[in-house]
Amino acid sequence: MSESGYTLIYDPNAASKTSVNEFKTLLEKGKDEAKVEAMKKILISILNGDPMPDLLMHIIRFVMPSKNKELKKLLYHYWEVCPKMDDQGKMRHEMILVCNAIQRDLQHPNEYIRGNTLRYLTKLKEAELLETLVPNVRQCLEHRHAYVRKNAVFALHSIHKVNDHLVPDADELIYKFLYEESDSVCKRNAFVCLGDLNRDASLQYIQDNISIIETLDPLLQLAFIEFIRKDSVQNPVLKSQYTNLVTDIIESSSNVVVYEAANALTVLSNNPQSILLAGSKYVELATKEADNNVKIITLERINDLHKKNPGVLQELSLEILRVLSSQDLDVRKKALDVTLQFVTSRNVEDVVKLLKTELQRTSSANEDKSAEYRQLLINAIHQLAIKFVEVAANVIDLLLESMSDLNTTAAYEVITFVKEVVEKFPDLRKTIITRLISVLPSIKSGKVFRGAFWIIGEYALEESLVQEAWKYIRSSIGEVPIVASEKRAAEGNAPDVEEYSNGSTEHTKKGPVVLPDGTYATESALTAEVKDTSNDEKPPVRKHILDGDFYLAAVLSSTLVKLVLRLHRLKASQSVLNASKAEALLIMVSILRAGESSYVAKKIDEDSADRILSYIKVLNEEDDLELISAGFLDETKDAFTAQIQSAELKKAEEQARDFHENAEQVDGSIVFRQFDKDNAAKSAAVDDVSLASGSALKKEDLSSRLNKILQLTGFSDPIYAEAFVKVHQYDVTLDVLLVNQTTATLRNLSIEFATLGDLKVVDKPATANVGPHGFYKIQTTVKVTSADTGVIFGNIVYDGQHSDESTIVILNDVHVDIMDYIKPATCSESQFRKMWNEFEWENKITIKSQIPTLKEYLDELMKGTNMNCLTPGAVIGEECQFLSANLYSRSSFGEDALANLCIEKQSDGPIIGHVRIRSKGQGLALSLGDRVASISRKNKPASVIKV
Structure with a gap:
């Protein structure tokens, strides 16, 4: 008989081993604490392969009589692993003494010592030792304490498994015990043992309890479910009856039982009614259970069930959305992800209606992370509108209405969504643009203004829409020229303020006001009031320009040019065209002058000034108007269309790849490994044993x-x-x-x-x-x-x-090398921008590289840093001398690494530019920076020329 295998325990210093004689001395003369330490060392040595048989008698003499609880526990561990046979394979004589000690413990008045001894018997595999202990175990079945009885059942079962002749009537004893027992744990243990010993008796017990199966103790119900799951594999004929039985158990009041019964139901039956019942119970658990982990697990189960049984669980979509009442953001995200899988044209309107209600509710809520939750809802509504055109118009109205209540990130998500819808659904363009123009006054963020102006410039295709948009833009800038009006406003307010300040001091000064830096404030309350009021009353776009947002000013100028060119293409009257052109030129020149004045928070940057100047030149061009119109009105829209198509194609490819990886070809040959003589099936199928042992995995080249x-x-x-x-x-x-x-x-x-x-x-x-x-x-x-x-x-x-x-x-x-822990990853543009703003560590590396092309440098950078390029391929041109791209990777430990690459190829010179790396921790940013620097130092390999 082969020896049992045990877990190896680490020995801190195997070189300095305690000898057997030293152990004997410790056991003879030591106190209980010293004996405990000695026993631990002895157990480690035995488990690591040194049996030390000479210690057995010393342990019987000096450890067994002790009443120390910890020592007694270690003693039973020792009985489990110590060598019980001599060299001839016969039982050692000393084990008779051990057997007597175990027998005494089985009759001990303390129920916990009895229970602990019975637990040890389940690990004892020697029939000679167990034979004398069987009567005592039988007596323990009738003990007054449940702790003894529940361990006695397992002990009896274990003894029967070692040798069925020791307890030939074990199944009858347990069956009788099952009917007489009142404790739920004991009954559960007894049924588990009975299910292993006598299948017919177990079925009979289930049959006898069918009428009250819903009211049984949850522990027993779980035992029933486990038995049914195992038995259905051996006896598939009974699956239909077992399905009915589990359907009754699933109505239990215990959440654990409901979950396990739903799991069993999905295994037992593919019937749509059973699948729907299991799915509804999962949803019920996700709604009722307070633990967020349980919610996420049950939602994942629903998702798996949907993948295996598509189309069955669609009517549960609204029920799943009830989970959104949870406060945890991960649970809400999971619920939305799962629901979006179930939505069809039949239930999409109901789902959108519910999401609308939720979005309106959170707009006024002040709970934590409500902004992120709103963004999740907007993304979900976005996906539904793109997928189902019939709800797109209603969704746009809702999102544009609620934009004033959203933060900048969520409002920008809405604008991005509107861009995509306007491009994909030409029939809705007029309605959407009209609605967008009407909500522009409620927009607060410059970033959102930029997106809205771009949409208007590209998709305002009718003269009436152009006129409406122009009217708003003109009002949002206020009086022009900006510098002259600001100067006049300042001069108009100044005398009043000055006059009031120079008046009697009793009106202006109400006592010294100490500022945070320790100085005295000299400004009067009236002056502060005038400034605040004038600042609030300024039109929104004008306010952003005066605050220094000249990127918005450049986008606004581009929109004005597009609207003028659109009027020209639509053959508008010459008077309207000339007036629009003159007004656009006045606004742009006014912005340039304001950018150089003292009325703005910061001076205009060179890039924005150059862009606006180029737009002024474009409007003054008369010769190449058709070419300019094509560039402004057609090519930018074509580029955006190509970007959307590229994203859709990429998504379709990923779905197709997932489908093909999980699908089996109809005409694929079936290979039976057992009949394969020529080993032709080696490539098609891998041996189960080799797969389990790991040898089927890719072997390393030594x-x-x-x-x-x-x-x-x-x-x-x-x-x-x-x-x-x-x-x-x-x-x-x-x-x-x-x-x-x-x-x-x-x-x-x-x-x-x-x-x-x-x-x-x-x-x-x-x-x-x-x-x-x-x-x-x-x-x-x-x-x-x-x-x-x-x-x-x-x-x-x-x-x-x-x-x-x-x-x-x-x-x-x-x-x-950190590259072993960094893997390429993907994220959305909004997630990238959010992390870029949040991460505090930045490492900027200046680049000067001899690599021949920008594309080659980007490929080398991605390969060397294990980062993934998030910038679509259409944006990275081959002929351009400039390249800008965002890169992203994620470490095995969940750390995000972001990079922004800006490089330029000089004519007949090296690539110059910089890479900015951002991460949450300093170490990752510095480590990646070192890799980027090493890549930049790589030179172009010298070419060998034959002379």
Whole structure:
């Protein structure tokens, strides 16, 4: 009979072992505390392969009589693992004494000692020892305390499994016990044992309790479900009856039982009614259960159920949205994701109506993370409107109405959504543009203004829409020229204020006001009031321009040019066209003058000034008007259309890839491995055993290890050391080879490692004695907690010729490459911008590279930093001398890394520019910056020219 396998327990220092005689001394003369420590060491030694049979009698004599609770527990662990047979395979005589002690414990007046002893019996596999204990176990079945009875049932079952002759009537005893028992835990244990021993008796017990199955204890109901699930695999004929039974159990009051019954129901039956019942119970659990983890798990179950049974759970979409009442953002996000899978043209209007109500409710709510929740709702409504054209118009109206209540990020999401809808549904353009123009006065953010102006410039295709938009733009800027009107306003207010200030001091000064910096305030209340009022009364776009938002001013100028060109294309009357052109020129010149004046918060930047000047030149051009119109009115729209089509194509490709990975071809051949003589099926199917053992996985080329071997010491050192560094997901394993290069034995040789960075050495290698020119291999593990550049350093220590001497050999440093922990990832543009604004650490690297093209540099950067380019391919031109792109990656530890690349290819010169890296932690930003700098230093390989 093969010996049982046990778990290995780590021994901190295997070199200094305690001898058997020392253990005997500790057990004989030590106190209970010393005996406890000795027993722990003995157990570690036995579990690690040293049986120490000579200690058995000492433990019987000096440990067994003790009444110390911890020592008694360790004693039962010892009985479990100690060698019970002699060299001839016969039971050792000392075990008779052990058996007597166990028998006494089974009759002990303390019920917990009895219960603990019965638990030990479930692990005892020697029939000779168990034979004498059976009568005592039978008596324990009738003990007054439930703790003893529940362990006695398991003990009886275990004894029967070891040898059925020891308890031939075990199933009858348990069956009788089941009917007489009142404790729920005991009944559960008894039914579990009965289900394993006697299937017919278990079925009979279930049959006898069918009428009250809904009111049974949840523990017993769970046992029923587990039995049904196992038995249905062996007896598929009974699946329909089991389905009816589980359908009754699923109406239980216990949430745990409902969840397990729903799981069992999905396994037992593919009937749509059963699937729908299970799905509705999952939804009920997600709604009722307070634990957020349970909500997410049940929602994931619903999602899996929908994938396996498409179309069955569609009517649950509104029920799932009840989970939105939860306060947790992750739960709400999961509920929305799952619901969007179920929406069809039949229920889309109801779902949108409910999401509308939720959005309106959160607009006035002040709960935490309400802004992020609103953004989730907007994204969900966005997806539904794109997918179902019949709800797009209503959705647009709702979102535009609520835009004044949204924060900047959510309002910008609405504008982005409107862009896509206007492009995809030409029939809705006029309605949407009219609605957008009507809500422009409620917009507060410059970013949202920019998006709205772009939409108006591109899609206001009728003269009436152009006139409406122009009217609003003109009113939103206020009186022009801006500088003259601001100067006149300032001069108009100044005399009044000055006159009031120069009047009697009793009106202007009500006592000294001390400012936060310790100085006295000299401004009167009236002056402050005039400033605040004048600031609030300014038109919105004018206010943004005076606050220094000249990017908005440039976009506004572009929109004005587009509207003038649109009027020209629509053959508007010459008087209207000339008036519009003159007004547009006046507004743009006014913005340029205001940007250089003292009335703005900051001066206009060069880029915005150049753009506005170029727009002024465009409006004054008369010759190439058709070419200019095509550039402004057609090409920008075509570029946006191409971007949307590219995104849709990418999404369709991902869905097709997922489908093909999970689908099996109709005409694919069926390969039976058992009948395959020529091993032709090796590529088509992998042996289950090899798959389970891991040998079917991609094997590492052993020669590639040579590239990863690091030399830790020099060849002239007394100890030569080299290490193979293997990186797993969350740890680094060092396989170190030590070679004794001397002619003497190195005693007590140990290697110690320390780390710098977010690394932690998990274990300390054991000490050893290495003979002359001997080899010694050790392995140590280092835990990694973040994607930060880490350094492992250490030394080797061994004893010298005298006992008080020791020699130390310093090891070379091992640098952990962070690229093993960083993987390319994707995120939406809004998520990228949000993280970019939130992350506090930035590392800006100036680039000067000899790589020939911008595209090659981008590819090299993505390869070297494991980052993914988020900028669509259409935006990265081949012929352009400039390149700007956003990159994103995510570490194995959930850390986000963002990068923005801005580079320029000089004519006959290097690539110059910079990369800005942002992350939450400093280490990741600095580490990636070092990689970027090293990539920039790469030169173009020299070409060999034949002379």
